[in-house]
Amino acid sequence: MVKQFSSVVLRSISTLVIVLILSFFITRIAYRNPAAMLAPRNATQESIDAVARALRLDDPWYLQLWYYLFRGPDIQGAPMGLMHWPPALGYSFRKQAPVTDLILAKAPVTLSLAIGALVIWMTIAIFSGVAAARWQGRLIDHVLAFFAYVGLSVPTFLSGILISYFLFFQLSNQGIHWFPSSGYVPLSEDPLQWARHLALPWATLAIAEIGLFQRMVRASMLDVLGHDFIRTARAKGVPEGRVYFSHALKSALNPILTLGGLELAAIMGGAIVTETIFGLDGVGRMAIAAALEGDFPVVIGTTIFAASAFITTTLAVDLVAQWRDPANRN
Amino acid sequence: MSVFSVDHLRVRFGGVQAVRGVSFGVESGRTLAIVGESGSGKSASLLGATGLLPGSASVEGNVLHRGQEILGLPDRDLRRLRGPQIGFVFQDPLSNLHPLKTIGDQIGEAISVHQRITRRQKHERVLALLDDVGIADPQARFSDYPRHLSGGMRQRVMIAIAIALDPGLIIADEPTTALDVTVQAAILDLLKRLQEEHGTALIFVSHDLAVVSDIADDVVVMRDGLVVEQAPADDIYLRPRQDYTRELLGAARLGGPKSYAVQRDRQATRPLLDVQAVARSFASRPVLDDVSFTIGEAEILGLVGESGSGKSTIGRLIAGLDRPNAGRISLKGRDYSQPGSGGVLPGDLRRSIQVVFQDPYASLNPRRRIEAILADPFVIHGTVDKAELREKVKQLVTDVELSHDVLERLPSQLSGGQRQRVAIARAIALRPSLIVADEPVSALDITTQAKVIRLLARLRDKLGVSFLFISHDLGVIGELCDRVIVLEKGQIVEVGQTQQVFERPAHAYTRRLLASIPGRKRPPAEAELEDVIYG
Secondary structure, three states, rough: OOOEEEEEEHHHHHHHHHHHHHHHHHHHHOOOOOHHOOOOOOOHHHHHHHHHHHOOOOHHHHHHHHHHHHOOOEEEEOEOOOOOOOOEEEEOOOOEHHHHHHHHHHHHHHHHHHHHHHHHHHHHHHHHHHHHHHHHOHHHHHHHHHHHHEEEEEEHHHHHHHHHHHHHHHHOOOOOOOOOOOOOOOOOOOHHHHHHHHHHHHHHHHHHHHHHHHHHHHHHHHHHOOOHHHHHHOOOOOOHHHHHHHHHHHHHHHHHHHHHHHHHHHHHHHHHHEEEEEEEEEEHHHHHHHHHOOOOHHHHHHHHHHHHHHHHHHHHHHHHHHHHOOHOOO | OOOOEEEEEEEOOOOOOEEEEEEEEEEOOOOOEEEEEOOHHHEEEHHHHOOOOOOOOOEEEEEEOOOOOOOOOHHHHHHHHOOOOOOEEOOEEEEHOHHHHHHHHHHHHHHHOOOOOOOHHHHHHHHHHHOOOOOHHHHHOOOOHHHHHHHHHHHHHHHHHHHOOOOEEEEOOOOOOOOOHHHHHHHHHHHHHHHHHHHOOOEEEEOOHHHHHHHOOEEEEEEEOEEEEEHHHHHHHHHOOOOOHHHHHHHHHOOOOOOOOOOOOOOOOOOOEEEEEEEEEEOHHHHHHHEEEEEEOOOEEEOOOOOOHHHHHHHHHOOOOOOEEEEEEEEEOOOEOOOOOOOOOOOHHHHEEEEEOOOOOOOOOOOOOOHHHHHHHHHHHHOOHHHHHHHHHHHHEEEEEOOEEEEEEOOOOOOOOHHHHHHHHHOOOOOOOEEEEEEOOOOHHHHHHHHHHHHHHHHHHHHHHHHEEEEEOOHHHHHHHHHHEEEEEEEEEEEHHHHHHHHOOOHHHHHHHHHHHHHHHHHHHOOOHHHHHHH
């Protein structure tokens, strides 16, 4: 058990290191002259050079990687270096703040968005997927399939705008102010406002995922429903609802959990379109802004944040799957 | 009055009429055996009568439970019958138990979906049930999952579920078919004891007249969705009236093999395969210990033992799919399997040693046509010419006594026996000198078993190939094998000429195996019956 755990940790860390080195090199290739991007627009060559020297951007790449990983020059009093405690992801030249602080400030928004959407889409997808499987080939199955495929095929930028238009703009015109158009209120401040502000973005994200997951739940359920143990449950006189939710769903859940973890991680890495439409100041928007402005420490930092999200969720899914597997019990 | 009876029951799946009007009934304290091959409609009629078939099946006729018509009852009412009134035991206890629920939960649920009881009461009743069906240390087993139990224990759990609410009727659909002979005997005893204690009516479905011979009061013989013969057990076994009943009786090995393989001392010839002091363990658990034996040219050697005795491990080692921890295995004096890691068989040895597995459903790729499956061995070992390939494949199909039109079909379009013939054809394609056959007939109907066994014997005579024939069923071994090895817990406890081992078993374990063969109380019917099938 300890051996298994340490190997998982080791694998996660090495994945992170590889991501870090790759993103470091990609930013080196993408931003040929970062000092020029950082310096004021009409700066002379001397002042650009001075910026480069001050940030040690004129050093060879291996030294820069060393500074990034271990200990670079303190910038504005903020330390640099991942192996340092607390780990510092560098210093944003544009925002004039440590990248770690920036990400930690935006992470709750992204996390709220992703996890809330996950809860909504999983709940709806499971119930509608089970219903589609139970009444396979009947009218309700076709209706659910229709909505699933519509949700799947409408791109987020369209569904987001439509939701915003109807549920915010049109409702407000009618004098109904249920949902604000944008903004974010921390959960700790006011849970109701938090949910109100996130409701429309959640719906936008969930619509696309419900389609996918409803189809998966249906297929997985139909597969499991053919198994002998379902017949045993019926032979015991178990009511149909319980046959579906307690017996069949329990077995059908594994592929759904796996994909759920991956989709959750992808949203944490940046639901950029949704964040932009609903004015949510999340990690995704910050990453895009930084990439366009050449603020490469932020680019690397958000990449590492996204990679960590992937590793954590897949790890969590693995743990849940292992815990569910009777081979690992007793 | 019958506890349960069906009258003119008809079951249709789409365009296929699986059951074409059958009638039978069972009374309290009596056992009705329904016997027939797979596809005869025996399971379909019982599942159809109790509403357990999928909605796509249509069921017509009359089904009376204690005088009340239950066919066409709404789901809710049927559900109240299943469990409290009718208990079910199905064939394969692994696939029929929920893999992710503990056995305690699964037995407890059978009670709690019909009765309001506290958790504590439920726990106690489950423990009592586990004890009743003969599971030792119920407290420790309570939170086990099905995969932690042996096949026999799982079937006991199924029986505990069936009897949880003390129903008046138990329907047991091939409850012992997937089990070892010794376990089968124990499960049959258990069912009989429970029936006597509770006065339950029992409907017992089987493909084998021998299995039901000790417990049946009445027998219904079914074929192609119709009842062929229906009579008290004594009449069926002693005075069968229909040819088909005689055929089933001919295939049933009541109390032992009908006849022994013709004795030929093949061991005297130069040994083909030599296994020397082989040992194998998995994760420090010894599976085989000091196993040595030889197989002669054109000899069929039987290897018998219960599940977990290590017989399949021997098969894998000889087939070169695994390596021993100690000892060595050689073919025609050439060592090929020694302790060490990695390395499959060299190509020429792979041609010489082939395998036939137990489950013909799982061992053929479901998406490939039979022709492609049978062409593989030739393609892998060099033949590329299309016309030549086709001729060779046709010859193979002829060798295993199948018609040429199977070539165009997919495995799912064949019967179990046909599939196993295809698997055998694939094994003999490259004219190997040895075939490892691991339980090749255990998944087949008794009548099909007899046919496949005769095919193997003929192939041996025709091709001079040797077989290592692995089985838990001494009856099958007796009819086919020249010699037999008895394996218990990874050690060989007895070796000898088949007839000698059967008639004068030296080891207690062998005697126990022999005593487990069902149907010992019914002496085989008159000898001419054998001509029907062995003619």
